[in-house]
Amino acid sequence: MNISSRFPTPARPQADTRPHAAIIGAGVGGLATGALLGAKGYRVTILDPLDQPGGRAYAHRQDGFTFDAGPTIITAPWLFENLWRDCGGKLEDDVDLRPNTPFYQVRFDDGTIFDYSGDQVAMEAQIAEIEPRDVMGYRSFLDESRRIYEVAFEQLAHKPFHSLLFTAKTLARLVKLGGYRSVYSVVSSHFRSDKLRTLFSFHPLLIGGNPFSATSFYCLIAHLEGKYGVHHAVGGTNALVRGIASLVTRNGGQIRLGQTVTEIETEGRRASGVRLASGERISADIVISNADPATTYGKLLKTYPRRRWTDVKIDRGDYSMSLFVWYFGTNRRYDEVKHHTMIFGPRYKGLLDDIFRERRLAEDFSLYLHRPTASDPSLAPEGGDAFYVLSPVPNLAGNTDWAVEAERYRRRIEKRLEETMLPGLSRHIVSSLIATPLDFRDRLLSWQGAAFALEPKLLQSAWFRPHNKSEELDNLYLCGAGTHPGAGLPGVVSSARIVADLVPAPATFVTGVEGATRGQAS
Known part of the structure; x- marks a missing residue:
């Protein structure tokens, strides 16, 4: 599937001789990088296995509800304003960002409520x-x-x-x-x-x-x-994703969906392009990976003789927790519930020890409840509410059998929500969908099913994190949550800007001939 048909591309000569940048992954980091490189003068092709752009910021549309799959908290809106400016547009022409007040409502286990704001x-x-x-x-x-x-x-x-x-x-x-x-x-x-x-x-x-x-x-x-402040996008975070995707295609870039990259091909110390699961080979002057760095090095460069990011080093890394996410729609509104709610359980350090150290699925949990229809009723049928509830859980280095546990865990969360924030919930659910660590591993290709790549500890940050300019290949670059500066929307957009500043100017490639020759599928 080629998304360019939904985002019209300006007409160009049939033989596009601009240097070619192949980008693995249409998450926010990959899209932002593609937009900036297109504005810089590269011909951009973004490849992603899903059926729509976004990666972790995908949107599920079901039974008349729209559920953002992942990030919902937008901070540092000026980063997006600058992205649009540098790509020749204005953010407000494509995306409507609005502030949340309070930022979050917090519910402690004893029922104490705290409105967290600026x-x-x-x-x-x-x-x-x-x-x-x-x-x-x-x-x-x-x-x-x-x-x-x-x-x-x-x-x-x-x-x-x-x-x-x-x-x-x-x-x-x-x-x-x-x-x-x-x-x-x-x-x-x-x-x-x-x-x-x-x-x-x-x-x-x-x-x-x-x-x-x-x-x-x-x-x-x-x-x-x-x-x-804390903001949300009207239409959901995926509306922001669609806006960035349009920046890519306005400068002649392509977003090819349903395409899984299985290998980064190399010639000596250079990445020469990528190979798809279909067998198609796409040549490129530069390659950018928005995939999890452990996946980039451990799978896409599996046969390449790596010097720093070896299999041993990858295996020894400490990876973030994963997430259990339940998306559900109701046929009634819960108008007393805010856009963002943090629901703390009875334990704090003990629960985090279970998740991060013991990798054990605990009986208790703390939850993040997202109700975007508090601000944007269009995301649900009239009279209904769209929700997702997120619970941090161990990644797949633990031994939880999610094929067995998923529904039991969902029922426990449903019961907790009925007791705390959403009375009568079970009688009003009309749409339901879940995501477990298995989805992060199999659908998002995340190492160990970790939701945020490497855990952001001191010795896994900055220089100790996989570099934005690969240590392994001269023309391979990394963007997204797993590289510097880290996860979160501000982090991945900042990583895109770092990559856009690091790559050579298009004029570096001799009169565009190299890009024209190597940038064609073969």
């Missing part, structure tokens, strides 16, 4: 009700979050970590900011209340990190959200 006065009033002494801690935490943000995000998120000298200099600065500490450790130094320690440390879970081991650099999220 309103410092309202936040301090709620904090004072839980622990008055922690109001000053909140202020000092925000100050520390700002200091980390100004270095780790503003100065470094868009720069590649390829040089050991640059890395050493940078790490020295980050050590001064306490980057060797965990998010939970930093938060605990500011707050006395266990509830507030949980509230202000859970954010790494949104990008696959364990708050008890994720580097404290991720404390920057508090300042990022406070400064720019």
Whole structure:
């Protein structure tokens, strides 16, 4: 399937002689990279096994409901504004981003409700009700979050970590900011209340990190959200995906769906193109992989004599948790439920130990409940609501048999939601779909079924993460959640910009002849 028919491509001469960039994966990272490279002057072909673009940001459409498959929290909207600007457009012409207030509603296990927002006065009033002494801690935490943000995000998120000298200099600065500490450790130094320690440390879970081991650099999220807010896209996050896809095709790029890349072909130290499951070979001047780096190196370059990302190193990596996601639609509305709700269970550290260390499916859980119809009723039939509920679970390095456990686990979550947020839920469900770690492995081709690639720990971040410019091949580049700067929509868009800055200018290829010759399917 070729998506170009849905996004009209400007007419070009039949023989397109521009240098050719083949991109593996039509996730947000791959699409953003393709859009930027097209604007830079490359002929772009994006290949993806699914039937629509998006990857983890796919959309399920069922029974009149639209369910975003994955990311739903949009921060740093200026990153998307800049993407559109650099591709010759305006974000607001294609996508309608709107703020969420509050950012999230949080429900603790004892029933305490907390509205998490960027309103410092309202936040301090709620904090004072839980622990008055922690109001000053909140202020000092925000100050520390700002200091980390100004270095780790503003100065470094868009720069590649390829040089050991640059890395050493940078790490020295980050050590001064306490980057060797965990998010939970930093938060605990500011707050006395266990509830507030949980509230202000859970954010790494949104990008696959364990708050008890994720580097404290991720404390920057508090300042990022406070400064720019939390947004959603009208029509769902996949509306944002469709907008980025249109940027690709406007510059003559192709998005070929239903196409699985099985191998990156090489000539010496260069990637010469890709081979598809159909047997088709597509030559390219540069290759960019938006796939999980472990899949890129461990499967697509399986026979290549790798020097750094060997099978042994891949196997020894610590991968993020996976997710169990239940998408469901109801024939009634739950108007008291916010757009984003975090539902904490009775345990915090113990549950995370079960997920990340023991890789054991626990009997209890904490949940993220997404109700986009709180802001956008068009995503459900009239009078209904669209939901998804997400539970962090162990990746497939554990021994959970999801073929057996999936429905039992879904019923337990349904019961928990009925008891807490959605009374009478079981009587009102009219549409249902689930995704387990098996889907992340088999459908999204994620190593060990991990939802966010490598776990974002200090020694798996920056220089220690798979580089944006491959260490193995001279013209292979990586974008997406598994490379620098990491997971989350801001991270993958930043990775796309890094790659677009790293690739050679199209004029590097002799008068486009190489691109014209090598860029054709053979």
